[in-house]
Amino acid sequence: MAYVVTENCIRCKYMDCVAVCPVDCFHEGDTMLVINPEVCIDCGVCTPECPVGAIRPDVDDGMRGWALFNAKYASVWRPISAKGVPPDDASAWDGAPEKLKAAFGASDPALA
Numbered sequence: 001m002a003y004v005v006t007e008n009c010i011r012c013k014y015m016d017c018v019a020v021c022p023v024d025c026f027h028e029g030d031t032m033l034v035i036n037p038e039v040c041i042d043c044g045v046c047t048p049e050c051p052v053g054a055i056r057p058d059v060d061d062g063m064r065g066w067a068l069f070n071a072k073y074a075s076v077w078r079p080i081s082a083k084g085v086p087p088d089d090a091s092a093w094d095g096a097p098e099k100l101k102a103a104f105g106a107s108d109p110a111l112a
């Protein structure tokens with residue numbers, strides 16, 4: 001088991017999760033983060049730290065695609081171990097519809 005970052009991280013990218021992770025398993029894309037499932041130790045401390053509730057256990061219903069998405073992008077995006085500056089308009093994107101499609105152009109193959 002691992003935890004996964006899901007759609008509501010896109011364009012919110014608060015990075016409070018990074019500050020508490022004991023094993024630095026987050027990776028950073030332009031609009032969101034993902035978790036490396038090979039490094040995550042399932043401690044769960046990041047979940048309540050996310051202001052927009054974007055981090056879930058990969059065993060929850062509907063998380064199979066997000067588990068594939070996190071594994072895929074953790075292998076290509078850069079590691080991040082310190083909280084950066086969130087986007088100025090982060091709060092405006094909380095709960096916005098179809099953020100995945102807007103950020104990635106179409107549904108990512110990992111979610112098909």
Ligand code: SF4
Nearest residue numbers: 021040041043044046
């Ligand atoms: Fe890091 Fe723990 Fe969150 Fe996994 S569950 S990403 S180890 S803080």
Ligand code: F3S
Nearest residue numbers: 009014015016017050
């Ligand atoms: Fe994203 Fe939440 Fe972390 S918005 S960067 S998963 S604190």
